[in-house]
Amino acid sequence: MGKEKELEGWLLDVYAAPAEIPPVGEPSLPGVVAWLLGDDGLRHRLEMPFPVTFYAAGPPGELRALWRFLRQGSTRVDLQRQERRELFSLQPLTVLAVQVQAPALLSDLFRKVSTTFPDLTYFDSDISLPLACAARWGVFPLARCRVHPGESLAAVDSPWDLKPPVPPLSVLSIEPDCDPEHAPPRELRLRAWTHRGASEDPSTRLGMYRLTLQPARPLLINLAAILKRHDPDLLLTSWGDNWLLPMLIERSQELGLPLPLNRDPNCEIAHRPERSYVSYGQVIYRDRQVHLFGRWHIDRHNATLWDDYTLEGVLESARVTGLPVQTAARTSPGTGISSMQIVTALRMQVLVPWRKAEPERFKQADDLFSADQGGLVYQPLIGLHANVGMIDFTSMYPGIMVRFNISPETAGARPHRADELAPLESQAAETVALAPAYPGSWQTMAAPPPGEGDGLVPRTLSPLLHKRLELKAYLGNLPGWDPRRDIYKARASAHKWLLVTCFGYLGYRNARFGRIEAHEAVTAYGREALLRAKEVCEDFGFSVLHMYVDGLWVKPEAAGEITRPADYQSLLTAISEHTHLPISLDGIFRWVAFLPSRQDGRVPVPNRYFGVFQDGSLKVRGIEVRRHDTPPFIARTQMEMLEILAQAPTVEALPEYLPRAFNHLQRRLQALRRGAVPLPDLLASLKLSRELEQYRTPSPAARAARQLQQIGKEVRPGQRVRFLYLRGEPDVHAWDLPEEPDVRRIDIAMYEKLMRRAAESVLLPLGGGKLLAPPLQHSLFPPRQRRQKLPAVQLVEKGS
DNA sequence: TACAGTCGGGG
DNA sequence: GTGTACGACTGTA
Numbered sequence: 001m002g003k004e005k006e007l008e009g010w011l012l013d014v015y016a017a018p019a020e021i022p023p024v025g026e027p028s029l030p031g032v033v034a035w036l037l038g039d040d041g042l043r044h045r046l047e048m049p050f051p052v053t054f055y056a057a058g059p060p061g062e063l064r065a066l067w068r069f070l071r072q073g074s075t076r077v078d079l080q081r082q083e084r085r086e087l088f089s090l091q092p093l094t095v096l097a098v099q100v101q102a103p104a105l106l107s108d109l110f111r112k113v114s115t116t117f118p119d120l121t122y123f124d125s126d127i128s129l130p131l132a133c134a135a136r137w138g139v140f141p142l143a144r145c146r147v148h149p150g151e152s153l154a155a156v157d158s159p160w161d162l163k164p165p166v167p168p169l170s171v172l173s174i175e176p177d178c179d180p181e182h183a184p185p186r187e188l189r190l191r192a193w194t195h196r197g198a199s200e201d202p203s204t205r206l207g208m209y210r211l212t213l214q215p216a217r218p219l220l221i222n223l224a225a226i227l228k229r230h231d232p233d234l235l236l237t238s239w240g241d242n243w244l245l246p247m248l249i250e251r252s253q254e255l256g257l258p259l260p261l262n263r264d265p266n267c268e269i270a271h272r273p274e275r276s277y278v279s280y281g282q283v284i285y286r287d288r289q290v291h292l293f294g295r296w297h298i299d300r301h302n303a304t305l306w307d308d309y310t311l312e313g314v315l316e317s318a319r320v321t322g323l324p325v326q327t328a329a330r331t332s333p334g335t336g337i338s339s340m341q342i343v344t345a346l347r348m349q350v351l352v353p354w355r356k357a358e359p360e361r362f363k364q365a366d367d368l369f370s371a372d373q374g375g376l377v378y379q380p381l382i383g384l385h386a387n388v389g390m391i392d393f394t395s396m397y398p399g400i401m402v403r404f405n406i407s408p409e410t411a412g413a414r415p416h417r418a419d420e421l422a423p424l425e426s427q428a429a430e431t432v433a434l435a436p437a438y439p440g441s442w443q444t445m446a447a448p449p450p451g452e453g454d455g456l457v458p459r460t461l462s463p464l465l466h467k468r469l470e471l472k473a474y475l476g477n478l479p480g481w482d483p484r485r486d487i488y489k490a491r492a493s494a495h496k497w498l499l500v501t502c503f504g505y506l507g508y509r510n511a512r513f514g515r516i517e518a519h520e521a522v523t524a525y526g527r528e529a530l531l532r533a534k535e536v537c538e539d540f541g542f543s544v545l546h547m548y549v550d551g552l553w554v555k556p557e558a559a560g561e562i563t564r565p566a567d568y569q570s571l572l573t574a575i576s577e578h579t580h581l582p583i584s585l586d587g588i589f590r591w592v593a594f595l596p597s598r599q600d601g602r603v604p605v606p607n608r609y610f611g612v613f614q615d616g617s618l619k620v621r622g623i624e625v626r627r628h629d630t631p632p633f634i635a636r637t638q639m640e641m642l643e644i645l646a647q648a649p650t651v652e653a654l655p656e657y658l659p660r661a662f663n664h665l666q667r668r669l670q671a672l673r674r675g676a677v678p679l680p681d682l683l684a685s686l687k688l689s690r691e692l693e694q695y696r697t698p699s700p701a702a703r704a705a706r707q708l709q710q711i712g713k714e715v716r717p718g719q720r721v722r723f724l725y726l727r728g729e730p731d732v733h734a735w736d737l738p739e740e741p742d743v744r745r746i747d748i749a750m751y752e753k754l755m756r757r758a759a760e761s762v763l764l765p766l767g768g769g770k771l772l773a774p775p776l777q778h779s780l781f782p783p784r785q786r787r788q789k790l791p792a793v794q795l796v797e798k799g800s
Numbered sequence: 801t802a803c804a805g806t807c808g809g810g811g
Numbered sequence: 812g813t814g815t816a817c818g819a820c821t822g823t824a
Contacts, residue, residue: 128812278815286812327812335812355813375810395811496811512813549810598820605819607809622819627807689805697823699805 007046007147009038010167011140011155012233013324014133015293017047018266019104029076029101032129033264034153035294036145037167037233045264045294046149052103052132054110054125055084055095055351056117063096066117070098075109084123087350087409087456087513095123095351103129114354123351131339134322135346141318141325142167159319160463162470166197170206172232176213180243181713181736187212188219188244192230195311197487206230216251220259223248227260234296234325235261236311241299242274245290263294276717283689285718289330296325303329305497312490317498320464333497337460340498341513344460355512375549376527379604380594384766385545385555386651388611389568390586390619391575392551393529395468398461398499399581400525401518407455408515456513461502468495526550529579536578540571546594548607553592563588587613591651593765595623610762612646624758628720631754633681637668638758645766658768665759672751675743682751683722683735690717700725704734711737725750 017030031050038044056066070077078099083092098113100106110125133153134140143155144165157164172192176185188211194204209226211219237244245261249269252259262269270291277284287302298314300306305313306329318328321336322343328336345352393399400406454462471492478485526549533552534544542554556562568585575583592611597603608622620626620642625635641661648657671677686701692709695702704723705715713736715721722735725747733741756772763771 275812277813284814331812332814334814338813392811397810493811500810514814608819622808626809629807686806695805697804699822701806 005149007036007038007040007044007149008156009036009040009044009145009147010165011035011143011145011153012037012043013141013294013296013326014130014139015267015324016104016129017102019102030104031101032103032133033293034133034145034147035263036147037169041168043231043233043263043294044147044149046147046153048150048153049101050103050129050133050136051078051099051101052106052129053097053099054106055082055097055123056113056120057093057095057123058117058120062117062120066096066113066120069116070113073109073112075100075105077109085350086123087345087353093351103132122354124346125354127342127346127352128339130324130327131322131342132346135343140320140322141328142315143319159322160467162467162474164319169195169233170230171195171234171236172226172230173236174240174244175238176244180239183738185213188223190226192226192232195234197312217255217257220248220252220255220257224257224259231263232295234298234311235292237297237299239299239301240297241289241302242287245269245297246271246288249290261295261297262292267293269293274716276719283687283718284332285687285716286330289326291326296329298326298329304332305493308497309490309493312487313494316491316494320467320495320498332501333494334501336498337502338512340460340464341456344456345513348456348459350456353512375523376530376547377549377606378544378547379606380546380553380609382594382596382602382604382765384591384593384651384654385553385589386591387555387559387563388545388589388592389542389554389556389562390551390589390592391533391554391568391572391583392586393533393579394582394584395465395499396526396529396550396581397522398465398502400522400529401502402458402462402465403580404521404525405455405458406518406521406525407457407459408513408518410455410518457502457518461499464495464498464502468492468499471495529581532578533575533583536575537571540574542571546606546609551586553589587615587617587619589619590614590648591654592619595761595765610642612648616646618642618646623761624754629684629686630758631682631684631751633668633672633677633751634754634758636681637665637755638762640664640668641759641762645762654766658763658766658771662759662763662768662771665755669752669755672755673748675746679724679741679743679746680735682724682746684725685720685722687720688715688717700732703730704732707732707734707737 012035014032014034017033019030029049031048034046034048036044036046056063067079070079080097080099082095082097084095084097086093098109100109106125110122114120114122114125130141137153137155138158139145139153139155140159142164143159144157145153146156147153170192171194172190174188174190177187177189178185188209190207190209190211192206192208194206196204207226207230209222211222213219248259248261251257270293272289272291274288275286277286287299289299289302290297298311303314309316314325314329317323317333317336318325321328321339323331323336323339342352471488475485475488475492478488530547530550530552534547537544537552537554541557543557544552544554546553556567562568565585565588568588572583572585589611590613592609594604595608597605605622610618610620610623612618620639623638624630625638625642627635630638641664644661644664645654645657648654668677684700686699688701688705692698692702692705692715698706700723701721705721707730708715708721724733724735724741725731726733726741726745727747727749728745731747760772763769
């Protein structure tokens with residue numbers, strides 16, 4: 001390679017350069033391909049050497065056999081005996097280091113080695129190339145990079161910078177005119193723009209196009225021209241993974257018309273199959289994926305948390321986790337955390353154990369026992385309460401891990417129990433000099449920078465925790481109208497999710513860096529901290545209405561004295577001093593209602609509540625509007641009722657607002673009976689938990705899925721199925737069937753029942769029960785004949 | 801009454 | 812690309 005000029009720009013992607021098996025002794029081997037969005041405005045494909053190494057440990061004889069095996073193999077390797085550190089042991093380990101020049105050859109070679117020598121222990125053998133680059137070069141997606149082409153790559157910024165320079169990404173979005181699951185689309189709508197860190201900004205719009213899907217030839221020719229013209233860094237699609245790109249690729253092959261979806265002509269487009277897996281008792285469905293090279297493809301509908309944090313959140317996750325943008329967009333935050341731990345381990349020069357794809361393993365009885373020790377939950381005091389402060393620990397579990405240095409290798413062999421107070425105090429005293437905590441004072445979380453004795457997990461989480469707090473603090477200082485708010489909110493949200501999921505990994509028995517003792521230590525500290533907070537609250541003259549893992553709902557006993565956030569400062573300071581964890585006031589509820597169990601009105605259920613903060617904003621948990629299976633019509637009406645109630649300036653004024661909310665409910669019910677509610681608003685959307693054949697008593701969702709199956713549309717476990725409730729047979733209508741549903745058969749009574757339930761959740765706890773008087777219960781399922789004659793308004797008016 | 805199926809929650 | 816919680820609730824047999 002010749003002497004090329006030094007380049008600067010943003011790193012878009014890295015991946016292994018494709019490699020054929022070269023003859024032994026080949027002088028120059030493919031390494032890694034890096035794509036740079038240069039400051040010159042050009043996109044540079046750079047190839048750089050990147051030798052990769054895996055390690056094997058075991059009995060000397062076995063290692064010697066591996067040595068001979070590799071020497072005779074067709075792949076050129078460099079072999080070395082080395083001493084290296086393992087995470088869980090202080091003694092260095094003697095390993096055989098196996099270095100391969102071309103990273104693309106590693107996985108095949110390793111597969112051969114591990115099947116031939118299954119008894120050896122392997123390390124660093126399944127680390128994805130981008131993570132290896134992140135560890136070695138300090139690079140990450142969108143890092144500002146300085147490059148000496150052909151030699152090296154180095155980041156000049158860090159993922160922890162609060163305000164990184166924003167690259168002018170060129171984006172092409174493609175979406176069909178309708179959901180292809182529901183009906184066959186007729187045309188594609190395309191827009192090209194330059195992404196400058198905000199959601200689509202019309203001022204950066206570069207072009208808009210419409211292409212009809214049939215006939216295919218002009219479609220492909222035009223699309224190819226548009227791709228060439230805009231040369232997007234990001235192809236942002238709707239249903240690109242499961243419909244658009246597979247369809248385009250197929251047409252392009254059928255017609256022999258090339259379609260330059262990839263920017264890198266040396267690579268084949270990568271397809272990943274769909275899959276279903278179980279996580280935390282929930283079945284998760286991941287649709288198939290289409291990954292591009294030299295350019296990103298993101299399918300909005302197959303991107304994790306897209307609705308929550310959009311492109312900004314995806315880019316932020318990629319920056320901090322080191323995962324390629326296309327991967328970060330589609331994986332759970334848990335994968336992100338796991339990746340960060342791997343990079344931390346590599347940087348600590350610690351061997352990363354090979355994670356075998358193990359067959360399913362049954363939980364042992366003792367695991368079940370210990371796993372039950374989770375967060376502390378208190379039953380709330382049922383009913384309506386005025387002037388309630390909600391306080392919660394800031395990122396409690398990650399905060400505990402960082403503050404008390406809890407990590408699989410540092411969490412002691414002895415079990416932690418709730419009654420062991422000593423570790424909490426002594427460790428805290430040794431670890432940090434505590435600053436007083438005030439609401440929103442993020443500095444108190446500032447634990448010391450990672451030091452010699454700090455474990456892998458705290459080292460990984462500490463910068464994440466700090467950046468989230470910095471982001472929140474920065475957001476707090478931006479005025480409400482500032483357009484940058486959306487960007488920083490999305491980034492903060494990405495951090496929130498990464499932090500939330502990191503805890504689960506500590507207890508996961510198959511995790512590379514998991515350990516049940518560490519998991520238990522965290523929950524034990526958490527429970528202890530919450531109990532201490534409760535004591536402090538009571539000492540300060542608050543009664544505790546409810547506690548939930550990391551939050552407390554408290555009511556000052558001295559009425560009228562404690563009503564402003566500032567009145568909570570001394571309480572928060574005291575809790576922080578007693579727990580060594582930062583805590584803040586989420587807000588003060590004008591009023592909040594804790595709901596009882598629906599089965600037994602005397603039994604409280606945790607985390608089913610709604611209330612209005614002093615600024616008029618609502619906080620709602622656990623009720624219908626929060627559930628994904630609630631049809632939009634029901635959810636929206638319930639939310640509108642809540643919004644009406646939230647207008648009550650005081651709890652005393654609430655009774656005046658109940659009839660208004662009730663009237664709104666009636667209007668919506670009338671609309672329902674008139675047939676004035678659009679059908680999509682009546683769609684229930686439920687997740688299938690298993691294969692259709694495995695249902696013994698098919699649920700409505702399973703019956704709807706059966707309809708889809710009969711026309712050849714398979715619904716996989718973890719996928720949602722959308723359907724309408726109908727009267728008669730069949731009693732459901734799957735939305736994605738080709739034929740229209742019979743609107744006369746919409747099961748109005750069913751929707752009334754759902755609506756009534758949702759209305760009860762809102763009205764009953766506020767004393768609105770008399771509005772929903774019992775005679776109605778009979779009218780909910782009247783004989784069909786009678787129902788026609790019933791007046792449009794079935795609910796009883798106020799006062800009757 | 802039993803049990804099968806489904807969901808939320810974190811922030 | 813990880814994870815078979817836990818408990819509430821509903822509908823059906």
